[in-house]
Amino acid sequence: MTTPLRTKYDTVVMGGGIIGSAIAYFLLKESPGLSVCVVEPDPTYEFASAVRASGGCRVQFTCPENIEMSKFSIDFIRNFEATMASNGRPAPVDWVEGGYLFIVPPENAESIQRNVAVQQAHGCVVNLLTPSELKERFPSMYVDDLAYGAHTPHDGWCDPNGLLWGFRRKAVELGAEYVQDRVKSADCDSIKVRSITLESNVKLEATSFVNACGAWAGLVADMFGMKLPVTPMRRFEHYFTAGSPVEHLPYIKDVARLAFRSEGAGFSGGLVNGNEQRGFNFDVDHDYFERVVWPAVAHRFPAFEAAKCHRTWSGLYEVNELDGNPIIGSWTGGLANLYTSAGFSGHGMMHAPAAGRGMAELILKGRYESIDLTNFGYARVHSQTPYAEAGIL
Numbered sequence: 001m002t003t004p005l006r007t008k009y010d011t012v013v014m015g016g017g018i019i020g021s022a023i024a025y026f027l028l029k030e031s032p033g034l035s036v037c038v039v040e041p042d043p044t045y046e047f048a049s050a051v052r053a054s055g056g057c058r059v060q061f062t063c064p065e066n067i068e069m070s071k072f073s074i075d076f077i078r079n080f081e082a083t084m085a086s087n088g089r090p091a092p093v094d095w096v097e098g099g100y101l102f103i104v105p106p107e108n109a110e111s112i113q114r115n116v117a118v119q120q121a122h123g124c125v126v127n128l129l130t131p132s133e134l135k136e137r138f139p140s141m142y143v144d145d146l147a148y149g150a151h152t153p154h155d156g157w158c159d160p161n162g163l164l165w166g167f168r169r170k171a172v173e174l175g176a177e178y179v180q181d182r183v184k185s186a187d188c189d190s191i192k193v194r195s196i197t198l199e200s201n202v203k204l205e206a207t208s209f210v211n212a213c214g215a216w217a218g219l220v221a222d223m224f225g226m227k228l229p230v231t232p233m234r235r236f237e238h239y240f241t242a243g244s245p246v247e248h249l250p251y252i253k254d255v256a257r258l259a260f261r262s263e264g265a266g267f268s269g270g271l272v273n274g275n276e277q278r279g280f281n282f283d284v285d286h287d288y289f290e291r292v293v294w295p296a297v298a299h300r301f302p303a304f305e306a307a308k309c310h311r312t313w314s315g316l317y318e319v320n321e322l323d324g325n326p327i328i329g330s331w332t333g334g335l336a337n338l339y340t341s342a343g344f345s346g347h348g349m350m351h352a353p354a355a356g357r358g359m360a361e362l363i364l365k366g367r368y369e370s371i372d373l374t375n376f377g378y379a380r381v382h383s384q385t386p387y388a389e390a391g392i393l
Helices: 018-030 064-078 106-121 131-137 160-174 214-222 288-300 302-306 348-365 379-383
Strands: 008-014 036-039 100-104 127-129 148-152 177-179 183-188 193-198 203-211 230-241 251-254 258-263 266-271 308-320 327-330 338-342
Touching: 008 018, 018 036, 018 160, 018 338, 018 348, 036 203, 064 106, 064 348, 100 106, 106 127, 106 148, 127 131, 131 148, 160 177, 160 348, 203 214, 203 348, 214 230, 214 308, 214 338, 230 288, 251 288, 258 288, 266 288, 288 302, 288 308, 327 348, 338 348
Parallel strands: 008 036, 008 203, 036 177, 100 251, 203 338
Antiparallel strands: 100 148, 127 148, 183 193, 193 203, 230 266, 230 308, 251 258, 258 266, 327 338
16 A cells, blocks of 8 residues: 555554564554554565575574574474465465584684583574584585584574565454555654654554664664664675585584575575675675685585586675664663664564564563563663674674
8 A cells, every 4th residue: 555544553663574564463463453554665675685685594592582582483484384374375485494503613612612502501402513523414514624513403494585475464464554655754752752754744643663674774763863773784695506516505604604505406695794884785796706705615615616606686784783683672761652673683584573573562561471572672772781692693
């Protein structure tokens, strides 16, 4: 729709990507009959971060909230096709339980041992493998410079586009209204948001407003006078093949942020440059694979000495510059009815189900009931106290 059906709603969600759609779904699942409007400027989702992502889902974190969010989200995604069927139409997401493998050199040996102990304490299946065990399981891998590999066999990946549209279709079926428009300004008093005005000059009032605008969340927050340290950062994904046969691989990640996995007859992944200039840049550097990714992947797997890159595309991380973890919750010390779910820094798709459920609990009941996400609240931004993730990002 381009015109809302009413002027006042219980909740207006700004941003109809995977996070916003998950929030809309859980709000209506928990409170049928709630009036929910989702404002999304681009229903094609051409530049949405999730649909340009690799679709990985893993429990290998150290913050308890991240681990528990992953556990819930992975189970939810595993059963997504049936659970989220809409009007008799399945919601396929092509879940692949391919596993994750974090590999570290000797200087990171103690940290990965600590990380694995934390994950196991949360009930996760994590196997700490020595170099000889890695070589036995993945014979194509060069392991002489490694100390350990942490393997989580029940992690995997899915189709991000299927996940987004599954959430959106189900939210609509439950009563969510999606409006194709963009937030232009906000009308606030000293304690709450009264309304927002869209570019079409339509004004929307609501009891609660949610900023789920992903890489654009910082710009939207500015309209409310809220300083949100979320900025867009370009990253590349590549589809490539090896020059000689390589066994099927899990999602491999290392401390230099090389990350890739098997995909069909080839492999999908890249190497994130954390120093990339911030901004809304979707230009593709077609030399990036050969210049940056190929040396790293060929070092780890010599079979990639003759790798061929078939396709490169760009996408945006919504980076929380404070600590890399998401900002979830109401505006502590600010407008009480303005909620934020943004700054996932590359983990938005995998944590969308848990983030959506948590936000719905907070809005509807005033507290978290499943996973306590208080540590991800805005209070740490206000006090400039990072709550950082010690695992490989």
